[in-house]
Amino acid sequence: MLNDGERLDELYRESMKIIQSRKVFAFSVDALLLADFTRLLKRDSHIIDLCSGNGIIPLLLSHRTALNIDAVELQERLVDMAKRSISLNGKGEQISIHQGDIIQIKEMFDHSSFDVITVNPPYFTNNQPVKSLDSHSAARHEIHIDLKGVVSAARYLIRNKGRLYMVHRAERSMEAIHVLMDGGFRIRRLQYVYNDENSGTAMFVLIEALFHSQAYVDVFQPFYIYNTNGSYSEAMLRVYYG
Amino acid sequence: MLNDGERLDELYRESMKIIQSRKVFAFSVDALLLADFTRLLKRDSHIIDLCSGNGIIPLLLSHRTALNIDAVELQERLVDMAKRSISLNGKGEQISIHQGDIIQIKEMFDHSSFDVITVNPPYFTNNQPVKSLDSHSAARHEIHIDLKGVVSAARYLIRNKGRLYMVHRAERSMEAIHVLMDGGFRIRRLQYVYNDENSGTAMFVLIEALFHSQAYVDVFQPFYIYNTNGSYSEAMLRVYYG
Numbered sequence: 331m332l333n334d335g336e337r338l339d340e341l342y343r344e345s346m347k348i349i350q351s352r353k354v355f356a357f358s359v360d361a362l363l364l365a366d367f368t369r370l371l372k373r374d375s376h377i378i379d380l381c382s383g384n385g386i387i388p389l390l391l392s393h394r395t396a397l398n399i400d401a402v403e404l405q406e407r408l409v410d411m412a413k414r415s416i417s418l419n420g421k422g423e424q425i426s427i428h429q430g431d432i433i434q435i436k437e438m439f440d441h442s443s444f445d446v447i448t449v450n451p452p453y454f455t456n457n458q459p460v461k462s463l464d465s466h467s468a469a470r471h472e473i474h475i476d477l478k479g480v481v482s483a484a485r486y487l488i489r490n491k492g493r494l495y496m497v498h499r500a501e502r503s504m505e506a507i508h509v510l511m512d513g514g515f516r517i518r519r520l521q522y523v524y525n526d527e528n529s530g531t532a533m534f535v536l537i538e539a540l541f542h543s544q545a546y547v548d549v550f551q552p553f554y555i556y557n558t559n560g561s562y563s564e565a566m567l568r569v570y571y572g
Numbered sequence: 573m574l575n576d577g578e579r580l581d582e583l584y585r586e587s588m589k590i591i592q593s594r595k596v597f598a599f600s601v602d603a604l605l606l607a608d609f610t611r612l613l614k615r616d617s618h619i620i621d622l623c624s625g626n627g628i629i630p631l632l633l634s635h636r637t638a639l640n641i642d643a644v645e646l647q648e649r650l651v652d653m654a655k656r657s658i659s660l661n662g663k664g665e666q667i668s669i670h671q672g673d674i675i676q677i678k679e680m681f682d683h684s685s686f687d688v689i690t691v692n693p694p695y696f697t698n699n700q701p702v703k704s705l706d707s708h709s710a711a712r713h714e715i716h717i718d719l720k721g722v723v724s725a726a727r728y729l730i731r732n733k734g735r736l737y738m739v740h741r742a743e744r745s746m747e748a749i750h751v752l753m754d755g756g757f758r759i760r761r762l763q764y765v766y767n768d769e770n771s772g773t774a775m776f777v778l779i780e781a782l783f784h785s786q787a788y789v790d791v792f793q794p795f796y797i798y799n800t801n802g803s804y805s806e807a808m809l810r811v812y813y814g
Binding site: 500501502503504507508511512516517520522524527529530531532535546547548549550551552 | 742743744745746749750753754758759762764766769771772773774777788789790791792793794
């Protein structure tokens with residue numbers, strides 16, 4: 331079941347197991363926060379996760395909905411890891427992971443066919459130094475696709491009034507907001523994530539964007555991962571353990 | 573000194589007096605927060621405040637710098653109030669308040685002539701109901717000028733790498749960010765202001781934007797005006813009393 335360098339991690343709230351590899355791809359707290367931030371409504375019928383990595387987001391969402399979830403990941407090796415995790419959790423019927431490049435999204439899916447899109451895009455621009463072009467770098471850096479490319483794919487896939495959920499580095503939140511708005515999205519909900527109350531600046535941003543809407547934004551209270559004594563915050567414990 | 577319906581308010585930190593009128597224009601906490609958020613650097617040489625109202629921002633800044641400060645306000649009556657407050661505080665040499673329409677900014681000031689711009693623009697769009705078109709409404713609603721107009725004037729006035737400070741309603745923060753970025757600004761510092769830790773969503777946003785920069789944003793910890801017991805927060809007391 332596990333290949334060389336892989337390990338099996340467990341998520342408690344969902345009683346879920348997932349195959350990880352520190353060398354290739356290991357999800358981190360941002361993926362858990364994105365899944366937690368994602369609203370699933372009764373009227374939703376199709377969900378897709380872009381830049382899916384080892385499938386952490388669709389796996390987490392599959393515990394909250396019976397709907398079919400599509401997921402797209404470029405790298406064969408991560409697709410393979412995701413497939414094994416999906417099967418390990420008995421979610422093979424619900425989650426379909428597709429190997430493919432979202433630049434060619436039009437060849438993979440129909441226009442306006444999803445109510446909910448989740449995406450944890452590559453965080454770093456190509457101006458930021460890349461030590462080695464391994465598959466982990468590709469998941470973290472905008473080597474294959476940048477923010478505009480991600481939003482362009484989302485724009486093709488999303489229904490009118492559909493919802494896109496994105497997590498990104500807080501330092502790039504302004505660019506994410508700008509690119510989303512240029513793409514016809516309006517930001518509806520926003521939350522910044524800080525390490526703790528003593529952190530000078532935010533680490534991540536969680537964004538809910540609506541397609542073709544005139545909505546105003548609700549900017550929530552910050553999310554703190556840790557208490558100032560270093561223990562997990564209540565909010566974070568809820569994400570981990572329910 | 574005071575006209576009908578006006579009152580004299582005192583600001584403690586600056587030992588400053590200002591003429592207000594609830595009917596026409598009274599600054600509120602957002603103006604204090606904007607002035608406090610504004611950084612003045614040693615290299616700065618020219619400062620301008622747009623949509624200046626009764627001159628609260630230039631008056632507050634004049635206690636932190638010896639530089640000359642220009643200010644522009646459209647409404648004669650507010651310009652008159654500002655002039656009397658400026659004189660009352662002995663700041664007639666330092667602050668020049670100009671009656672004028674910032675849509676015609678090019679006729680008033682030279683291009684690229686300011687290092688620092690502060691602005692507390694009208695908060696509400698014209699789609700939001702206006703009860704009566706008095707001068708207070710004009711200061712609060714985008715009757716004469718909208719966000720794009722304000723940013724267009726700022727773009728004309730600001731030097732390369734100059735800094736713009738804006739306070740706006742949090743619910744319109746996405747639009748402010750988008751319009752500023754479209755205008756060639758990059759957001760450098762961002763802070764959301766909440767009533768208190770129990771408020772569901774933010775009330776105001778404080779923005780520092782740099783002109784023609786490639787800066788990433790620092791999103792600071794939230795600013796709480798009140799403690800949850802209803803008393804002023806330490807941060808707010810510092811703004812009021814120093």
